Amino acid sequence: MNYLPYDETNPVSIYNYSQDIVGKTFADILSENITDEDDYETEYARYNNPRGKGSLGELVEKYYFYLEINNESRPDFDLANVELKVTPYEQNKNGSYRAGERLILGMIPNSAPVPDNFYGSKLYKKIHTILLILYLRNRDIDRIENVIKYTQLVSLESDILKEDFEIILSDYEIITDKIKAGLAHELSESDTMYLGAATKGATAKKSLQPQYYNPDIPAKRRAFSLKQGYMTAFINKHVFNNTQTYDSIVDHSVSIDEFQQIVKAKILKYKGWASKDLFSEFNISSKAKSKYAMLVYAMLGIKSNRAEEFEKSNTQIKTIRLSENNNLKEHMSFPAINLIEFAGTDWEDSVIYETFSETRFFFIVFQEQSDDYYLKDAIFWNMPQNDLDELAYEDWQKYVDEINRGVDFVVTPSRTRNSLPKPSQTSVIHLRPKAKKSAHRIQGKIYGNIERDADLLPNGDMMTKQSFWLNKEYILTEIINYY
DNA sequence: GCATGATCATGC
DNA sequence: GCATGATCATGC
Numbered sequence: 001m002n003y004l005p006y007d008e009t010n011p012v013s014i015y016n017y018s019q020d021i022v023g024k025t026f027a028d029i030l031s032e033n034i035t036d037e038d039d040y041e042t043e044y045a046r047y048n049n050p051r052g053k054g055s056l057g058e059l060v061e062k063y064y065f066y067l068e069i070n071n072e073s074r075p076d077f078d079l080a081n082v083e084l085k086v087t088p089y090e091q092n093k094n095g096s097y098r099a100g101e102r103l104i105l106g107m108i109p110n111s112a113p114v115p116d117n118f119y120g121s122k123l124y125k126k127i128h129t130i131l132l133i134l135y136l137r138n139r140d141i142d143r144i145e146n147v148i149k150y151t152q153l154v155s156l157e158s159d160i161l162k163e164d165f166e167i168i169l170s171d172y173e174i175i176t177d178k179i180k181a182g183l184a185h186e187l188s189e190s191d192t193m194y195l196g197a198a199t200k201g202a203t204a205k206k207s208l209q210p211q212y213y214n215p216d217i218p219a220k221r222r223a224f225s226l227k228q229g230y231m232t233a234f235i236n237k238h239v240f241n242n243t244q245t246y247d248s249i250v251d252h253s254v255s256i257d258e259f260q261q262i263v264k265a266k267i268l269k270y271k272g273w274a275s276k277d278l279f280s281e282f283n284i285s286s287k288a289k290s291k292y293a294m295l296v297y298a299m300l301g302i303k304s305n306r307a308e309e310f311e312k313s314n315t316q317i318k319t320i321r322l323s324e325n326n327n328l329k330e331h332m333s334f335p336a337i338n339l340i341e342f343a344g345t346d347w348e349d350s351v352i353y354e355t356f357s358e359t360r361f362f363f364i365v366f367q368e369q370s371d372d373y374y375l376k377d378a379i380f381w382n383m384p385q386n387d388l389d390e391l392a393y394e395d396w397q398k399y400v401d402e403i404n405r406g407v408d409f410v411v412t413p414s415r416t417r418n419s420l421p422k423p424s425q426t427s428v429i430h431l432r433p434k435a436k437k438s439a440h441r442i443q444g445k446i447y448g449n450i451e452r453d454a455d456l457l458p459n460g461d462m463m464t465k466q467s468f469w470l471n472k473e474y475i476l477t478e479i480i481n482y483y
Numbered sequence: 484g485c486a487t488g489a490t491c492a493t494g495c
Numbered sequence: 496g497c498a499t500g501a502t503c504a505t506g507c
Contacts, residue, residue, distance in 0.1 A: 291492090
């Protein structure tokens with residue numbers, strides 16, 4: 001073994017040495033270590049490849065810490081029990097920061113027995129102490145030119161588990177119980193709150209593996225991860241020391257079950273109330289279409305619309321209005337998409353896959369009765385992995401095919417019809433317009449304000465900006481079991 | 484009367 | 496000025 005510039009048995013020594021990395025780009029680290037110009041070019045290209053997702057971490061391991069790359073379940077700094085994690089963060093438009101990705105912690109054993117106890121797991125040993133190296137990601141430059149900004153020694157016990165202990169432990173149990181029941185193929189990242197079961201491997205089909213507890217049905221390889229929302233809160237709190245960002249709903253450590261019970265109780269306290277009474281009780285005079293969502297935050301005691309537990313667990317509040325005869329009034333809307341990106345992205349990297357694999361939902365149900373809506377129920381929900389893999393995938397494919405084939409239009413004075421699949425032709429999700437006004441450019445002919453309201457199609461036409469929507473019939477079949 | 488295309492009030 | 500979280504409303 002060559003001489004190392006730090007004591008590999010001592011976490012503090014490793015951390016002290018790591019402080020000199022701050023301010024460097026990944027390319028700097030390469031050039032400080034490679035004198036031959038051709039070798040430098042080769043390595044630069046290798047580590048700059050966006051397909052090599054873990055490659056910046058490998059670069060740091062190899063060229064800064066001089067470690068052998070280890071793909072095993074032992075920590076990177078084995079003798080000090082320290083795991084190295086190199087991860088991006090990004091700046092939001094309003095200047096605040098968010099984690100760039102979930103933090104992958106270690107593979108979930110699929111072909112071997114799962115330890116019952118979190119403390120007996122390889123995961124616990126591996127992530128007990130983490131050297132977290134954060135770089136500020138700028139997507140406009142070569143990834144290898146990004147600058148490393150922070151390095152921090154993170155202790156699982158004092159920094160992470162202390163405040164979120166019960167939830168992470170119950171997350172671990174949910175994941176491992178499903179595996180032990182032979183249901184690893186039904187795992188979804190949105191099943192849990194902070195510790196997620198993230199998919200691993202380029203495409204799911206490539207990464208299918210037989211299950212130890214159910215050899216007949218293969219399952220995707222997955223890794224334990226701390227969710228992106230969790231990491232955003234973590235770096236704001238523990239790296240940037242910014243504690244003003246969120247309001248928390250529950251001020252003590254609880255399991256997922258307890259958390260959900262507490263949150264539901266805060267809402268269901270008002271079960272049966274008419275919405276007009278709720279609006280006056282909580283002083284909401286808004287005429288905005290999102291007034292029901294504003295009401296829910298008020299009922300939860302959240303001043304901003306950022307609840308700590310919801311942000312950390314990627315949970316979205318959505319309100320649902322039922323008609324008197326128990327149908328949903330409307331489909332559920334999501335943000336606008338970029339059509340060209342939509343049609344050119346693989347399923348597992350698509351916004352729809354990412355949204356439904358990672359998001360937990362808190363549905364607040366109101367029901368119409370005579371001339372008002374009455375609070376009926378509050379339901380935590382996430383899309384079952386099977387529905388995502390099969391039904392949502394088929395719907396998505398129809399839209400991708402039609403957009404790539406070329407969308408046809410029929411223009412009339414009152415509306416412009418398009419040849420995208422209709423909501424009634426889909427089972428889980430559909431695309432529909434969402435803009436200030438309708439706008440199109442069809443074979444060069446312009447209708448409406450295309451700059452503001454239209455989105456480009458692959459064939460050069462433009463159509464009104466589209467969002468994706470969750471079908472109301474699907475939502476109804478999902479929530480009907482709850483009441 | 485519902486499906487689908489169109490649109491809105493607000494906050495940041 | 497635009498993203499958000501929705502609801503509105505025409506015409507089949």
